[in-house]
Amino acid sequence: MNIQFDQASLSYEGQVALHPLTLDLGESRIGVIGLNGSGKSSFARLIKGLVKPSAGRVLLDGLDTVKDAKAVLPQTGFIFQNPANQIILPIIRDDVAMGPKAQGLKGPALDQAVEAALARFGIAHLAERRPHELSGGELQLAALAAVMVTRPKLVIFDEPTNQLDLKNRALVAAAIEALEEQAIVISHDLELIRAYGRVLVFHQGRLAFDGDAESAICRYRELALA
Numbered sequence: 001m002n003i004q005f006d007q008a009s010l011s012y013e014g015q016v017a018l019h020p021l022t023l024d025l026g027e028s029r030i031g032v033i034g035l036n037g038s039g040k041s042s043f044a045r046l047i048k049g050l051v052k053p054s055a056g057r058v059l060l061d062g063l064d065t066v067k068d069a070k071a072v073l074p075q076t077g078f079i080f081q082n083p084a085n086q087i088i089l090p091i092i093r094d095d096v097a098m099g100p101k102a103q104g105l106k107g108p109a110l111d112q113a114v115e116a117a118l119a120r121f122g123i124a125h126l127a128e129r130r131p132h133e134l135s136g137g138e139l140q141l142a143a144l145a146a147v148m149v150t151r152p153k154l155v156i157f158d159e160p161t162n163q164l165d166l167k168n169r170a171l172v173a174a175a176i177e178a179l180e181e182q183a184i185v186i187s188h189d190l191e192l193i194r195a196y197g198r199v200l201v202f203h204q205g206r207l208a209f210d211g212d213a214e215s216a217i218c219r220y221r222e223l224a225l226a
């Protein structure tokens with residue numbers, strides 16, 4: 001999917017979170033790094049249409065995230081830092097079924113889609129569990145299954161490994177790596193984005209670097225230590 005920022009900016013109550021940004025992205029893996037409060041989540045939320053640009057436009061495959069929201073926004077999935085905020089229903093299977101149900105799927109086709117999504121992320125054995133009976137990593141995988149079952153073209157991860165121990169981090173990192181779909185990954189976990197073809201560095205609401213991962217990490221380190 002082609003993601004285009006056209007002088008898009010975002011302010012909260014007059015405070016600028018993202019200065020006007022013009023950018024074209026089409027890579028299958030895009031990393032986003034930067035200090036706390038640098039504008040990374042604002043950037044991601046604009047793409048998913050969770051917030052509207054204060055000025056300018058964000059286009060996904062040429063469609064405006066505000067004017068064409070209905071057509072374009074289902075094509076993007078969003079994985080939040082804390083999956084507990086994302087999994088709403090008491091049983092994992094039901095939560096994964098919610099999206100395709102809303103898209104009109106029912107009966108055996110619905111069951112099949114849910115089974116396939118659970119199996120895809122290796123959590124078929126957790127289908128009948130409640131969210132509090134899952135580890136942090138398993139919860140992230142459940143959130144991922146619930147998002148990917150609706151077949152988005154693009155999935156955005158907002159700090160997906162932030163609250164995870166090394167074992168769960170490895171689980172989630174492997175699941176992201178195996179995705180066929182396009183992914184944007186915001187992370188303070190630099191290892192996660194080290195192999196990505198394109199990494200954006202945000203600083204004080206502006207794009208401070210856009211290029212290969214190694215150079216992006218160097219730039220981020222300079223900014224962090226300045």
Ligand SMILES: Nc1ncnc2c1ncn2[C@@H]1O[C@H](COP(=O)(O)OP(=O)(O)OP(=O)(O)O)[C@@H](O)[C@H]1O
Nearest residue numbers: 012015016017034035036037038039040041042043
């Ligand atoms: N809902 C909001 N209301 C007011 N200000 C906000 C809101 N969300 C973010 N901001 C402000 O916008 C700026 C950018 O925040 P943003 O969440 O985009 O940064 P971030 O790089 O994702 O940070 P972090 O790494 O801490 O998640 C910050 O100054 C933040 O305080």
